[in-house]
Amino acid sequence: MDLDELRRRALRIHDLYDELNMQERGRVWTREEFMLGFMGDAGDLAKLILAQEGARSARPDSQAALEHELADCLWSVLILAHRYGLDLESAFLRTMEELEKTISARLDRVGPEER
Numbered sequence: 001m002d003l004d005e006l007r008r009r010a011l012r013i014h015d016l017y018d019e020l021n022m023q024e025r026g027r028v029w030t031r032e033e034f035m036l037g038f039m040g041d042a043g044d045l046a047k048l049i050l051a052q053e054g055a056r057s058a059r060p061d062s063q064a065a066l067e068h069e070l071a072d073c074l075w076s077v078l079i080l081a082h083r084y085g086l087d088l089e090s091a092f093l094r095t096m097e098e099l100e101k102t103i104s105a106r107l108d109r110v111g112p113e114e115r
Helices: 003-025 031-052 062-083 088-110
Strands: none
Touching: 003 062, 003 088, 031 062, 062 088
């Protein structure tokens, strides 16, 4: 599955949430509320990572829970990019190119003998 397919699936779920929220609350989530939902998911993910690393009590379904929270976070990122009209694929590729250049330049300054 490529990014476009993931985006389409994420938008389908987004639309279902909008429909549900209209029925139950008479309004849809704002961009700010999507961001807050993402922050909650990121917090849940942090707790699961801590559990995986032994810093918290692990759940019996920790692997499935970790997969679920990572998927929730990805969904939120895809939806936030959509809600702000961003081309996430281009932004990701551009950012990775910038990071690769920056990190490579720093590694070149250190030199292979110090690595």
